[in-house]
Amino acid sequence: KQEVTQIPAALSVPEGENLVLNCSFTDSAIYNLQWFRQDPGKGLTSLLLIQSSQREQTSGRLNASLDKSSGRSTLYIAASQPGDSATYLCAVEVAGGTSYGKLTFGQGTILTVHP
Amino acid sequence: GAVVSQHPSRVICKSGTSVKIECRSLDFQATTMFWYRQFPKQSLMLMATSNEGSKATYEQGVEKDKFLINHASLTLSTLTVTSAHPEDSSFYICSARDWASGSFYEQYFGPGTRLTVT
Numbered sequence: 001k002q003e004v005t006q007i008p009a010a011l012s013v014p015e016g017e018n019l020v021l022n023c024s025f026t027d028s029a030i031y032n033l034q035w036f037r038q039d040p041g042k043g044l045t046s047l048l049l050i051q052s053s054q055r056e057q058t059s060g061r062l063n064a065s066l067d068k069s070s071g072r073s074t075l076y077i078a079a080s081q082p083g084d085s086a087t088y089l090c091a092v093e094v095a096g097g098t099s100y101g102k103l104t105f106g107q108g109t110i111l112t113v114h115p
Numbered sequence: 116g117a118v119v120s121q122h123p124s125r126v127i128c129k130s131g132t133s134v135k136i137e138c139r140s141l142d143f144q145a146t147t148m149f150w151y152r153q154f155p156k157q158s159l160m161l162m163a164t165s166n167e168g169s170k171a172t173y174e175q176g177v178e179k180d181k182f183l184i185n186h187a188s189l190t191l192s193t194l195t196v197t198s199a200h201p202e203d204s205s206f207y208i209c210s211a212r213d214w215a216s217g218s219f220y221e222q223y224f225g226p227g228t229r230l231t232v233t
Contacts, residue, residue, distance in 0.1 A: 101222070
């Protein structure tokens with residue numbers, strides 16, 4: 001059974017800092033890994049999706065890497081801003097069989113960026 | 116990007132009543148939708164996979180008679196919580212994949228429905 005773990009559970013940083021969020025998964029047989037942002041009481045916004053054949057994806061100040069063999073992904077946020085404050089979730093889609101399309105989520109990292 | 120909507124955004128109901136939540140893909144067709152549940156300060160747990168024109172597939176431990184799923188069209192899936200109890204209070208989120216788009220693997224999530232059972 002796939003398990004996804006995110007470290008740290010919470011992170012508080014001053015504005016302008018670069019930061020790294022970590023995600024690990026137990027089963028390396030994945031189709032893809034996706035990073036999401038969730039604001040309090042809201043749904044999920046997709047940030048970056050890395051397919052299993054890729055090693056990284058970039059969007060603006062965000063960069064996500066994937067090391068499938070070691071079961072790890074990192075989300076790098078450059079020059080953090082107060083508006084980045086949210087919960088960040090990573091999720092993996094397991095390859096094969098009846099799991100197609102199903103996402104397994106980590107517990108999330110609660111990020112607070114203070115001015 | 117593709118848009119998924121949910122209705123209602125919030126609902127409060129009395130214990131023992133049934134509540135229906137709608138999930139719609141607004142600008143694409145979704146043969147498959149997924150229903151997730153999120154408890155406070157916890158992550159999302161997949162409840163079931165909703166398939167257009169066929170029965171839903173439920174995850175282990177999810178009561179199919181309690182959480183009825185109907186995928187009546189390519190743009191609409193509904194989740195009905197039957198005989199709701201306070202422990203069913205949660206945040207319910209649906210997602211769908213736009214198979215026709217270039218972003219083949221990306222899933223789009225609805226804004227969620229907050230259910231409170233009193």
